[in-house]
Amino acid sequence: MALLRVTALTGLSVIVGSAVTALLCVGPRQLSRATNDLGHRARDVAPYLAAALGLLAVKQLTQGYRIRISRALDWHITDELYAIEGEFVTALQRATPDATLELFSAAYMLGFAVLLVAGPAVYFLAREGGQRHLKELLVAYMVNYAVGTLCYTLFVGYGPRKYLDSVDGLLYQFYPETQELTAAVASNTNVFPSPHASLSVAVAAVAWRSRRRFPRWTWIAGALAATVVYSTMYLGIHWATDVLAGAVLGAGSAAVGARIVTRAERRAPGEGPDRLDGPTSEPEPTPGDD
Template structure:
């Protein structure tokens, strides 16, 4: 797998080799920059921008040069001499992405079956089979809204970078000045075993943490926890990308820290590049969504006591993993916690105590009377 990934991404998942490889494959490795600023290719140093009042002088700018931008392959083109290579690269890319997604689905399904065998009772499963359609009808409206938000995010993400550079603020240098060497200090404790654990937690544990409570709350007779969770997901996925438009920041791995996840497991970059951009770090949606799951697990601890402890442990590990792997600053983690609090507060007030089916039945009864 690693050699196949290196065919597309280069020998390393970050650095000048990938940048040159991306350019040769006619990709768009970095976001557009403003005309008044120029890149300083030395990694880890802020750029210089020419003063308009005094063209001969330079002042320190707050734009930072990333080590590598997002790698995207738009399929083979008709460029003379490169069409065969691009076609092979595109086929390799799709095969690797399919392999990563298959592994992700298999691991998440296996974890759900394992944890569910401990938490779910046979009587609970039997009752769910009888009431499944009614419960799905209760959760269908907000599930539909969540699906539309996710689709809209995927469409807007393709055009959001250009808008961000027009209306947004680049705060990478500000984040670094506030934190200093916190993330590199956390990475100073790295070991191969710890890197493997946090990498799997970041990819597989995070996906499991989001999907499992949806299944668990669908098995409850009261659908309110499920509707609150889906509503909180929707608010997270709405407010988070909105903040990304106005806050431009590269993660520590692009500036002051090692990219432990992509250096050791470069195939995961194929997955994350499909759902995110390397400037979308504040706030951390990994943290906000995992904290959302942990809080709802605390609210439903009487139904699933063990799930509350597992959710809290998973949420904490994901928060640490984002910094250990060099993906997020500690400020991003704090922003994710704030976003989760806002989303939960709004969801708890937006979701009625009664289900939608109950309200529809009451309206039908009133109309018949």
């Protein structure tokens, strides 16, 4: 029952947060126009969305097999992670004010989900240029899941809260009900690289590429991503090494997404690629002001 309540609360928070973000970043006029063109927009991104959902489904369906492979390989890397950075997370927890615990707990559980959902929503509803960035983001998600799943299968690692007595599992002390939800969607050995860091940085990287058309979203995505990344260490869930590897994966996946979409759009018959960020011959409306 607790899992159902936490899931419902998280889902509602994500929906509200994403809707408010889209309204703020796109603007009511563009949102109104988007309702007249939903079919065309959906058809345009359908192949990318179908591929992303298909990969996610395969990931879920093969979870049992991957766990058995991981146990058979038995490549534990937690000692190596500790050897690299030692007591860094312990020092980080001690240096961070206790008053921020609620902020970083909310960022980890809710801010991360809003970041992943709001990005596609903003790009899908935008009048011009958004479809291109949405495709890049979906490809970045796929690269993250593919590389991350491979790493979680090969390597068995545990976060600092499970390895060091000096590190507290602050999230589950503050909000114990969330432990059921996190256990339902991910294994506690999904440590290297940090999925929260990799996906957050991927969203922020695509947002940076779209900064001239979506300046408000760039600032929001950057702030949320930075807070989520910090929270993974402060809450004792990930090592700094996990976060660094996740950041590299996130930035790399965004670059790969841009390259793949560019090539795919060039090959599309009768269609040229959407205009990218950069100087244009016509002035553009400020997002959210119309």
